[in-house]
Amino acid sequence: MQPLTILLIIIIYFGILILISNRVSKKDSGNDAFFKANKNSKWYLVAFGMIGTALSGVTFISVPGQVGSPDIQFKYFQFILGNAIGFILIAKVLLPLYYRMNLTSIYGYIEQRLGHVSYKTAATIFLISRTIGSAARLYLVVIVLQRYVFDAFGIPFWVTVLISLGLIFAYTYRGGLKTIIITDTLQTLFLVSSVIFTIYFICSSLDYNLPEAFEAVKNSNYSKIFFFEDWLKSNYFWKQILGGIFVTLAMVGLDQDLMQKNLSCKNIGEAQKNMFTFTGIFVIINIFFLSVGALLYMYAEKNGISVPLDTVTGKPRTDLLFPEIAFNYLTLVPAIVFLLGLTAATFATTDSALTALTTSFCVDFLGMDKAENAANPNMVRTRHLVHIGFSLLMFLVIIVIYLLNSDAVVGLIFKVAAYTYGPLLGLYSFGLFMKTKTVNDRFVPIICILAPSITFLISSYSTELFGNYQFAEELIIVNGGLTFLGLLLISKKATTQTRF
Template sequence: MQPIDLVVIAAYLLCSAWLGLRLSGRQRDTKDYFIGDRRLPWWAVCLSVVATETSALTVISIPGVAYLGDVTFLQVAVGYMIGRVVVAFVLLPRYYRGEMTTAYAYLGLRFGRGMQSTAAVTFLFTRLLADGVRLFAAAIPMKIVLDAYGLEMSYFGIIAVLGVVTVLYTFIGGIRAVVWVDVVQMALYVVGGVIALSLIVSSLDVNFLEVAAAEGKTRFVDFTSDPISAPYATVTAVLGGALLSTASHGADQIIVQRLLGCRSLRDAQKAVIVSGAVVFLQFALFLTVGLALYSYFEAATIEQLGLAGPDELFPVFIVEGLPAGLSGLLLAGIMASAMSTLSSSLAALSSSTMADLYERFVSRPLTDAQGLRLGRLFTLGWGLVFIGAAVMFTGTDDPVVELGLSVASLTYGGLLGAFFLGLWVRRARQRDAIIAFGVAVATMSWLFLFQPGLVGFTWYTAIGTSITLALGGLLSLRRERTSGVGAVEGELSAEGEQERA
């Protein structure tokens, strides 16, 4: 590492803040601040969606997945594409028909304020933990760099710097700034990944793909592993990926907020479906980097390399194996992926806090100026909380990407099940939905905390969805069948009818 690398990193941080402020435009009201006044081009939203879900986990952790195992993780991306089709044609039409600004507004109309608030609070808590993992992941390579220079800096200090820069442009520019900066950040880390792969390959005397194939690392499908405990067994990965993607892109405000910023339903559908193909290619790129690193490090184990975990493999190569300047560029790309996810989370958390909680419980109407000011205050507050949450994660023996997906999946099943319950079980009421949702989240939390490894994390969403649908459906049988209880396009539940009144 050379001083030029630190200069590149510092320049990137300054340019990100400037670019976000430059592209944000003037914010007039909360609709403009939170969903860009529905004037965002679909291709920019598509790339922003990819940048948001990719995060630093993909860049630094997925190479470690291939290094330790094989490329069966790519099956999850196949499931992702299937799930996005469900989102495009089942959930998005409901959101656009109701002119909603958050995913949980549908639950408010279908069941009532209690279910909307329950889903929103759960989203806030889970997103805080899941993206705390992502922000921590970005600090891993930065700490390696600073340690190499003898500049010892704690994870907290690194996270604070990244957080402050991201909060700055999100606070002022809202979702429009977030989307456009995401587009630039995605380009940066993808180009960085391609450059790294090219340099690794050029430094090898062997064909890394032949080495990987001889070791069984190019295996794409897995029909032999236990589908219950092995997260990348084919059935598990594809089904789990489909449900995970349906939940994350159809019931998670961090993605739905972007899709609601498109100019039309058709644009939103194109954005979410095309993003699946882009994510597949990204996963393939960074898994290939992992295969190349296997030859680069001569098949050494993590212990033989003296590393704390597989998430340090790619960062160590960036620091030690890249020419001056390129190391800084690639590290800036890793920070870009983390900052894009953080800015997206801040925008989603503040919009959900505003629309699903504050406006539901405070009857006093706000002017456009007051709403915009309050939305920015929520952004600032969540930014400070995020920095604290990221410091909670100080390490993991498994690839951090799996930790992040596991945490997010704890509530995805319950949220997706609640949406399906509202769509498919016409007799279900608010109490049924809340009880079923609570049991699903409690069950998944118990599995995650007290039975780790019993079930692969790719099953979490499927289990949670099944529990919510089954229990909610059984509870709804307590009452006589009533007519006219439907989703947004039909009549509303009794609670939802009261809320609308």
């Protein structure tokens, strides 16, 4: 597919999103609509739209690309099973808490439970975590757009990033969450359709019907799911399950981004229906992504296609196998389907993240949810400036990632999560389980710096300290546990037992 064709499709795509945004936000672009969608979202729209937010472009191209590694294959599905357990725990434990407290920002719980400094610490951790994680996700897809579109027009990488963020800003700055509930539903529809049609097109190219494709994938060298052989390795089953549970609790249940959508439902019952429905769809769609990965490698073997090389390092880069085949070997329609799916997966994640970052800063640091600020007309203008600020900050983070040439994006995202979300896990665990204790609030930031630092040292020297043990996603448990122990050291008896 020619770069100009790809560019025209992207322009049309964003034109549709901007039209939807203008229509949705025309009657109400106030802060309540931006932060909470007026608490009137339909649960089934939230559930479907969250798929696009939760998956991102990383899932779309990195997960299929990793299937070719003998030590990975379908290992990711172990992690997905852990995710599913984590989603159920969120629905049964955290969502009732947030609804009972009628929170706009979920970090309001920390303020009421542990104190003002702890509250600001938790909100700051989220801002750092989500900015880095979302920038890494967007970086991966901008690299694809740069290689297959913008290089042909001589446009530098930083301009491509700026254009991408500018388009996201254009359809989110007015309506915020109210707009995103609608646009993410549309983008998820593109994403899911893209995966299904991609499987169909590749199967047709390999002369398989669906049952034959299933058997071929099952009998291939790429479909091993469960790894029980060596508990020291990072792919070991129970490591992946535990990592999946706790990464989900931290990156979803303690993250303003995805929880903000849940809190826009009318009541706890609808929010829980949303989470249970979302969990089922999430597991199924990830099976499809892994299957796409196996089929891509089978297609590459049959047609003598090598994994594309990174333009800087010259090393094979599995992230690029899917776009390489879609754009250069399949016909026009499959290429368009891939492009729509990749674009939807990426921008459904980034638009939601920018809205959540703006919400957290406006509520947690500027107090825009307070009654005295609700009627202030300057608050909407201030919110717009904050939205611009986070767009520029994400731009700078992407440029830094690019300069560092961090090509292992999936690993980067979960590594960042282990170090940054771990303290959130410790804070909430202490608040929920130590009902008779509180903390010396002013020392909490120190604990939340020390715990990740010690975790980094443990991870760096794990093979020497623990007999060749390799940490995987369960590293977040170590971080959260160290934070919890640190909070115990600075704890004191509460004057009254907490109700939360």
